[in-house]
Amino acid sequence: MTSDHPDPPRRPLPARVAAGLCLIVPFVALLWVPSYAREGPALAGMPFFYWYQLAWVPMSTTLMIVACLLLRGGSPHR
Template sequence: MSQAPPGPRPPVVTPTRVVAALCLLAPIVALLWVDSYARLTPAFIGIPFFYWYQMAWVPVAAALTSTAYVLVRREERARKGGDGK
């Protein structure tokens, strides 16, 4: 009897993927929790806190997204290299 070719592998939860998920989740939680930054003070160069807090998250979110991408990409490369493929 011939066996069917192996199908796609189920997703595997690893510590690297958990860290990547937390990197992606942090900006979402921080910006959806509006009560934490819905105020005017402290102002930064005349810009109310409400606005500069959100804008400060733009480069932070970009850095966290890049970090998550690098972590997952590195793990995928190591996993494929370990299988001999």
């Protein structure tokens, strides 16, 4: 069975490695609980444990966008 769509071009290895790192960094940062399992320093009265995890939401989103752009060759609309 063949597809009507040609295979997308493979990105160079450095771009694929960089995209992989963008995806694995938040995963490792949040799974390594001893690095943030403490109360201080507090930010606006919120313990470090909570604001560290919340800070990773926009950072993870940004890293996923970067990974997507790396794998698509810089064109966000394909």
